[in-house]
Amino acid sequence: MSFLKRLSGASLVKIAATAIVSAAVLPMTALAQFNDTTPGLELQISITDGLLNGSVNGRVVVLFAPSGVDPLEDTDVTSSPDLIFGMNVFGTVGTDTITLSGGSGYNVRTGVWGWPNASLDEVPPGNYSVQAFLNPYETVTRSDGSTLSVHFPCGDGAPNVDGVGSLVTSITDVEIQEGPQTVELNFNNVTLVEAFTGSEIGGCSQGNYEDTETLKYVKIRSQALSSFWGRDMYVGANIVLPSGYDANDTSARYPVIYSQGHWPADGGAFGYPDSNFSAEWDNGTIPGEDGEPDRPAPKMILVTFRHEAPFYDDSYAVNTANIGPYGDAINDELIPYIEANFNTIPEPYARVQVGGSTGGWESAASLIFRPDLFGVCFSSYPDSLDFHRHQDIPLYTSTNAYVRPNGSAIPSIRDFENGTEVVLATVAQENHWELTFGTSSRSSLQWDVWNAVFGVQGINGYPLEPWNKVTGEIYPEAVRYWRHMDLADYIVSNWDNERNLGETLRRRIFIYVGTWDDYYLNEGVVEFQNRVSAAGGPDWANVTILPERPHGGNYQGRTTWDFLELVYSWIQDHSPVGPTPLSSNVTAPASRGNTFAEVLSYGGHQAALARQAPPTIETGHCDKAGCVFAASVGRWDPGVILEAQWTVNGKPYGAAFDVAQGASLTYTPEASTKWSFLQLSVTGRKSGYVDETRQSNGVVIT
Known part of the structure; x- marks a missing residue:
């Protein structure tokens, strides 16, 4: 986790x-x-x-x-x-x-x-x-x-x-x-690649760690990612095999826990091999407590993904306009490779998504977007599931990401001392800190990767940032594009259409968070719970919010073995021979979402080009008092600062002036300009963008 x-x-x-x-x-x-x-x-x-x-x-x-x-x-x-x-x-x-x-x-x-x-x-x-x-x-x-x-x-x-x-x-x-x-x-x-037990394992080669008896490593070149980025791109996984696993015995097959999260720098998976859990796992028994006898450990395969990417130490495991088709690379390329080379049960009920924090969002999103592939998610203290609260920012209704209407700062990281909240950093501090490491959302840090994952491409090719990184001014149009990654909104929007998520995902989502979450992630969980409960009832999703629990730990604060037994029990219950088998009706291909074609259609470069427009001038309205020409400044990416200039016969006429996006302008010609050619030039400037001047159509002043 x-x-x-x-x-x-x-x-x-x-x-x-x-x-x-x-x-x-x-x-x-x-x-x-x-x-x-x-x-x-x-x-x-x-x-x-x-x-x-x-x-x-x-x-x-x-x-x-x-x-x-x-x-x-x-x-x-x-x-x-x-x-x-x-x-x-x-x-x-x-x-x-x-x-x-x-x-x-x-x-x-x-x-x-x-x-x-x-x-x-x-x-x-x-x-x-x-x-x-x-x-x-x-x-x-x-x-x-x-x-x-x-x-x-x-x-x-x-x-x-x-x-x-x-x-x-x-x-x-x-x-x-x-x-x-x-x-x-x-x-x-x-700076060179650190020395590993095997060759390097990063995104730039096919190399891997050396396998052990119970810990295996796979790495594949992703065709989808390589095609998108125009260079070789790789994804990998660390795989822990259960005690007694025999590769040659294909009759013995095992369910798989797919664990999402940050780059597994130690080369392990799910706490293996760097914990006491490893010896118990290898032995295949769970030590009894308080005089109780040992009991058999559940037999599962544990997989931790490796998908470091441009913009962050992992891709967020979904298809995005800025980072690329990582959802397809993992789900349609890497998982089939794992299933072809290990004795897994290749059925949705036996594919479980788990994770915490970043991995919490990833595990929830993986199920929500791919209920045809995965059976259930157990997601702990996930990143914002509903952007009505992006951490502590009411993103859809605020005008500034850094400051509340009363002038107080919006916090981002906190601790509790004797029950009293202590703010450790504000949203402004974190964003200004990130800006030292990279502009255009390239810091490889938290707020910037959210821009890359949740947002669309700007016309400059980089993530269309939802607010001004210096001042915190929110751009509502940019925020609207985030709704595709608002998981609560996505579920409700696809509740009873061809994806039928209201029935498809019922009782398959398990979420846990504490009320003292270090990053205010409990607020997004509450918004998510309220939204889906309003549509499907209080038991549609299983949401656990524990009082005074901070960020971290296993699902619901359970011990590792207790959590694994919970997951294994769900798998057994929903297997074809279990009391509540997972119906093929809720794993139908039609439920699949977040296709890369769909992502590019609303968020890719061509979509960015399509939302631009040059300034325009309408034919003037004339009466006895004279003529008036109406004009618009065109459409630009949010946050672009505009300066306009009228030109008559190709030469500037009057002084240039600042103008707001979406503004309507009027021009009243003087008598001396009769039979002249009128145009409007608009220049846009924004940090991370090349200054651009766009010309309107021309009209004749008659």
Whole structure:
């Protein structure tokens, strides 16, 4: 069972809630914590000869840690002592010197963004251990026609800094002083794949760990993913076999638990082999407690998927417009491969989805989108199942993701001390922290991957972000596209149509969360429960909400063996010889959803092109008082800032002016412009986009 990836740093450190609230409402200089600043700080980073072959696009990240502290020791948003700064680089070659500086000319797309201080000029004087990284991007053109530059992980679980292939400087001790100062660093090394017992196992080769007697590894090249990304792409799985498993005895077949979650860095599966559970599993017996005798362990195959991807350490296991057909790769390619090579029971009742947190959402979505393939899900503390509460954000009704209407900050991570909630980080803090590691949702961190999974493509090829990453302003049109991944909305929208989810999924969804969930995920579970219960009654889905339970642990807080016996009991009950067999009526192919063709039709590059429109001018309305021409600014992606300019006979007429998206304009010509040719030019600008000017049709002023 996995925790959210953002908790991979050191232990959490409490931050005063009052300080967080005041910081989150700051716009561009968000989260600055220091009054003393050093104007004119500049970083110059050279590259050792021969280290870089050709040119590269990517993200430079510089970490300022307290003197004597390894900058990578703790980069977590809740606890890191580091000052972190990032900047995009384009076409960098080995002879270049990369320069990062502060000042007021900051631009999110090409300039330096820092956390917790936005500008390098806000680094306080003192002694630091400084290290820089260049995370390289690969530019690809996907099969839907979109072109973008992203980092492809390679057996490292897609870390947000210092991933495989990154250029790295040595840790340098630096004293920051008052006044202008230049700090020189040098990229002199490249991060390589860590040594495994076998060859590397990442998404960039067919290699695997070495098998053991009970732990097997598979990896396949996915045709669906490779076709979409225009390069070789792989998915894999770690497979734990039950005690007594005999590959040659095909008459003995076993149900399978498919466990979803983050990159399994230890090479194991479901806590195996790194726990006491392993010895019990291998022995095939569950030790008795309180004098009770040992009992036979349920015989199942345990599978943990490996599907690190661009944008995150896993793909979320569904088909998405931004990450690609990972649902098809796992369900239609990898699982058939597993079933062809291991003695599984290839029936829906014997395929079980489980997971926690990220894996909780994935396991629920896998069943909800593929009830024809899987029998049931046991999903613990899942990511937002209903976007009426995306963590603590009322996403459909809010105007800002960072600040409530009363001005208080929206929290994101919390703890409880003696029953009192302590906020550890706000939504603003997390998003600003992520922005140091990557623009256009490329940080490989939590909020950004939600943009990639739940959202559609922007016209720039990257995820269409639901809000302004700096200010928190929500773009309602972008949020509307998320409804396809709102699992409650998806179920209700397909309740009694050809997918018939009202009957198909009845009593097959098991959800668990605690009221003290660290990330407020209980709120989305409550919204989900209310929505499906209103449609199907209180017992349509099995939802367990335990008081004062935090994020983590097994389903319903059970021990591992207790949970496995619960799952095995469900399988036995719903087998063809069980008391409540899973009917073929509820596993019909017609219930399948989230097809990749459907995803691309509403969210892919062609859909992004189709929703654009140029400005238009209507034929003028004339009367005795004169003529008036009506115009629209066209359609643009949410968040694009527009500037309009009238032109007469191809030349600007009057001053350019700012205009809101969706605005209607009017133009009243002067008498001297009779028989002139009128047009409207509109220029759009947005972080992560190339500035674009669109011209309207032309009309003649008569």
